[in-house]
Amino acid sequence: MSTTQISAPRRGRRLLAGLSALALPALLSGCALFSPMATENIYNPGDGVSVEIGDVVVRDLVVIGDSEDGPATVSAYVVNNSAEDVTVSFTAAGGSPVEVEVPAGTATQISPAGESGVELESLGVAPGALLPLTVQVGDNPPAEVKTPTVSTENPQYADYGSSSS
Structure with missing residues (x-):
C-alpha cells in the first residue's frame, strides 16, 4: 500500500x-449591506403625488398648465x-x-383634457x-394636497394640456 503525503504548501493552498x-460571496454581497432596498421605501414613482381618502386612492396627481392665470x-x-x-372633486x-365619477371597484385615468379630463379654471x-x-x-x-404643476413645454406633457389653451 502506497501513501502519498501532501506537503504543507499544497495543504495550505487547498x-x-x-x-x-x-x-467570496460574503465579501461581494457586502457591497449591498449598507444600501437600502428600493422595495422597502414608500415613494411616488411618477411626477405626481398620491392621497388616500376612505376607500379611494388618487395616484400620480399632477396639474398641467402653461400660465398662472390660464x-x-x-x-x-x-x-x-x-x-x-x-364622486371625486378637485378644487383649486x-x-x-370640478368632479369626476368613478364606478365601484374600478380605476379611472383622468386625462388628457377632452376625454376623461378634468379642467380647472386657472392654474x-x-x-x-x-x-x-x-x-x-x-x-x-377633504384632503388638501400640495400638487406639483408642470407645463406642456415638457414633451412628456405636451398632449395633456387644457383643451381651452
Whole structure:
C-alpha cells in the first residue's frame, strides 16, 4: 500500500482556496449591506403625488398648465376600492370644484383634457410650483394636497394640456 503525503504548501493552498470560496460571496454581497432596498421605501414613482381618502386612492396627481392665470388640466389615476360609485372633486384655491365619477371597484385615468379630463379654471401658480388642491371623495373629509404643476413645454406633457389653451 502506497501513501502519498501532501506537503504543507499544497495543504495550505487547498485550505486557502476553501476559505476563499466561503468568504467570496460574503465579501461581494457586502457591497449591498449598507444600501437600502428600493422595495422597502414608500415613494411616488411618477411626477405626481398620491392621497388616500376612505376607500379611494388618487395616484400620480399632477396639474398641467402653461400660465398662472390660464386653464389647467388635472391628471391622476383614481382607484375606487369601495362597493359604491363615488364622486371625486378637485378644487383649486378660489376656484370652483370640478368632479369626476368613478364606478365601484374600478380605476379611472383622468386625462388628457377632452376625454376623461378634468379642467380647472386657472392654474393659480406658476408652472413648476406646488398648487394647494383640495380633493374630496363623497362625504369623506377633504384632503388638501400640495400638487406639483408642470407645463406642456415638457414633451412628456405636451398632449395633456387644457383643451381651452
